[in-house]
Amino acid sequence: MSQDTFTLSAGYLKKIVPLLMKYQVPATPTNYALWYTYIAHTDAELAKIMTDAIRECGSVSAAQCEQLYQDHIAEKHDKDFHELQTNLQAMAQEMGNTMVDTMKDTDVFQNTLDKSFKQLARVGEETLTMEETIALVRNAVKGSKEIKQSTSFFKNQLAEAQKEIARLKETLAEANEQAVNDALTGILNRRAFDDQLGTMISNPPPKGFCLLLCDLDHFKNFNDTYGHLMGDQVLKITAKRLSDYCREGIQAFRYGGEEFAMLVPNRALNGSRRVAETIRASIDKLVIKDKKTGTKLDNITVSIGVAEFEKGDHAKALIERADKQLYEAKNLGRNRVMPIA
Template identity: 75%
Template sequence: MSKDNFVLSTGYLKKVVPLLMKYQVSATPTNYALWYTYVADADTDLSKEINESIQATGTLSEVQCDQLYQSHFADKKVKEADDFQQSLQALALEMGNTMQDTLKDTDTFQSTLDKTFSQLARVGEETLSMDETIAVVRSAVKGSNQIRQSTSFFKNQLADAQKEIERLKETLAQANEEALNDALTGLFNRRAFDAELDALASKPPPKGFSLLICDLDHFKSFNDTYGHLMGDQVLKLTAKRLSDYCREGIQAFRYGGEEFAILVPNRQLNGACRVAETIRASIDRLVIKDKKTGKKLDNISMSIGVAQFEKGEKIKSLIGRADALLYEAKSLGRNRVMPIA
């Protein structure tokens, strides 16, 4: 490294550490790489996204840092995914080849047995010499040994494959646990919601924030009537509508099942209720059709409870208040926002 580059990188270091402290971001290698790139202005798109988040919420949370890192520095994760897929393909190919070999040996042994029994059947019909009888038995024994070795090898292969499958399952489970996105809808998942809500509560934006708990009405009945595949399509469409309103720091999460959570920074209760009403009306206008028949299905609606974070409040209390308002909306006939702005 040249002296000029050393001086330059040292200057970036002096800028990165204060930013991590200012926004209360953990000094992990991934976060350091993210903010180093930011202060170096080495990625225009990354800098723009960070600036927009800071402008909207006054900070950049751990969840957002992780999301930005994955989108801008994801080579390692992509490689891990490719390695995982290649391991599965190699395992399937190896097991397939071994099975084909074993089946081939089994066919050969079956042919040997058929021939042997045919020859032995002659004992009752005609006289076989002792040498001929011994030769027939030896042939059967030889075939038996071959198939025993083949099946034994296949059994060992199955045992090894089972171990490899268990390892891959653990790898996949860990990847799913570490992921921040819901696989079906593409929204942030519950793990990301918990982390983001904790970050907002510990350092609220200048004008505070509000929580929206949203639940699709009569969704179980819809699933029972039209099937879970159609239900999944509804969840995806709903998530797409929610994503359309994720601007100015607003973030949407799949909270669980047909329930969603939305964090609205820098909005007082009335403003958050207006956001909720806009979302409710948008979901109410969704047209659900069966792609096979073209038939229009029952309308989907959403009930929403809105609660504004109170300084010093416990997260459990905030969620409880939003949940209570959601159930009040349900009890009043659904397809509405509570409290009424």
């Protein structure tokens, strides 16, 4: 590394820590790499996304940092999963080979036993010498020892495989915990929501922000009538429609079950309510076709509660206000946005 490059890199690193502290971003190796790339401006697309997020939301959340790192810097997080897949394939291959060998040994032992028993059966019919009888017994004992060794080896391999599977399950569970995207819909999950909401409360956007809580109407009845597979399709298409409105800093999250959340920066209550009304009307127009029956389902509606961040708010209070408005929308007949104005 040249002296100029070293000096430049050192300058970038000196800028990173104050930025992480300013925007309350955890000082992890991945975040260092992300913000180094941002400061160095070696990825124009990444720099624009982060600059827009800072301008519109006042910060870049830990969940956003993780997503941006995976999208722009990581040599594919899939490496870990590829390694898991490779380990599983190797283990399956080894187990398969051992099973085949054990089965072969078992077949050989079975043949030996059959042959020995047939010969031993001749004791009552023919005269076998003591030496011949002992030889038959010894042959059977030898075969039993060999099959015992083979099955013992296979048993040990099964035990090792069990340990390896437990380890892989643990690794996958940790990876799922660290994930910021909902597995079914692909949009950001509850963990990402909690993180982003905390970030926006600590560092509110210049013009504040609002929380939208959206709940699909009569979703349980929909599941009971059309089945859970169709229910999943409704969740996916709803999430896609919410994502269509994720611009100017707006973010959509799977909050839980049939409930979604959206964070709308730099808009007061009336402006956020207009966004919510546009989304509600858009979802009301959705049509899904049941592939089994050919029936078109056009009764998908959503109720939305809107709450505006107030100075001194904490997450629980803001969520409770939005939830109260959502409850009111349900009581008034569903398929509406509350408050009215």
